[in-house]
Amino acid sequence: xxxxxxxxxxxxxxxxxxxxxxxxxxxxxxxxxxxxxxxxxxxxxxxxxxxxxxxxxxxxxxxxxxxxxxxxxxxxxxxxxxxxxxxxxxxxxxxxxxxxxxxxxxxxxxxxx
Amino acid sequence: xxxxxxxxxxxxxxxxxxxxxxxxxxxxxxxxxxxxxxxxxxxxxxxxxxxxxxxxxxxxxxxxxxxxxxxxxxxxxxxxxxxxxxxxxxxxxxxxxxxxxxxxxxxxxx
Numbered sequence: 001x002x003x004x005x006x007x008x009x010x011x012x013x014x015x016x017x018x019x020x021x022x023x024x025x026x027x028x029x030x031x032x033x034x035x036x037x038x039x040x041x042x043x044x045x046x047x048x049x050x051x052x053x054x055x056x057x058x059x060x061x062x063x064x065x066x067x068x069x070x071x072x073x074x075x076x077x078x079x080x081x082x083x084x085x086x087x088x089x090x091x092x093x094x095x096x097x098x099x100x101x102x103x104x105x106x107x108x109x110x111x112x113x
Numbered sequence: 114x115x116x117x118x119x120x121x122x123x124x125x126x127x128x129x130x131x132x133x134x135x136x137x138x139x140x141x142x143x144x145x146x147x148x149x150x151x152x153x154x155x156x157x158x159x160x161x162x163x164x165x166x167x168x169x170x171x172x173x174x175x176x177x178x179x180x181x182x183x184x185x186x187x188x189x190x191x192x193x194x195x196x197x198x199x200x201x202x203x204x205x206x207x208x209x210x211x212x213x214x215x216x217x218x219x220x221x222x223x
Contacts, residue, residue: 004155033211035213042201042213042214043156043201043203043213044213045210045211045212056210058210090155090156092155101146101158101161102146102156102158103158104148104155105155106153106154106155107153107154109153
């Protein structure tokens with residue numbers, strides 16, 4: 001079965017712009033979570049969606065937002081990009097509320113210049 | 114705030130040697146997972162442990178969950194170059210979000 005698909009794989013944006021990243025979970029998985037990975041901070045939790053509802057949110061500014069659609073696909077948006085937003089953004093899906101194993105996508109590498 | 118500390122952060126050993134990676138916290142986790150990540154890819158789940166004292170084996174990898182469910186270890190026997198990668202532990206607690214350790218970057222030299 002297909003894995004978690006994230007698009008695009010690479011993205012270069014300019015400071016001040018906004019960006020939308022997409023994640024298609026494994027078929028049947030209803031929970032989608034987003035993480036930001038940087039060399040200095042490691043993997044940091046952004047938010048989790050289950051059945052179109054945001055269940056949990058990490059400590060990120062309001063510029064970071066997300067949503068989940070009825071087909072479980074999810075998008076995250078970052079507005080007013082800053083240089084420090086350069087990171088690998090990872091999406092993970094699981095059958096239900098997390099705790100028993102994620103399947104991660106390959107990530108979107110965002111570079112802000 | 115739940116935190117997971119991994120040690121060591123970097124480890125470089127020769128093929129055939131044994132190694133142990135540790136994951137420690139002052140918080141109790143309902144489950145703990147280990148992932149391995151290759152450059153440019155997302156982490157891949159290796160194992161989930163849920164019971165205090167639980168030991169799971171995956172070929173040459175042995176995972177243990179501490180009795181108090183606050184710590185875990187990953188032991189690799191006879192390491193091979195293919196074991197090279199970033200190993201991450203992650204704990205699931207009451208807040209229902211996964212907390213990751215900083216990772217251990219393992220290099221196995223042929």
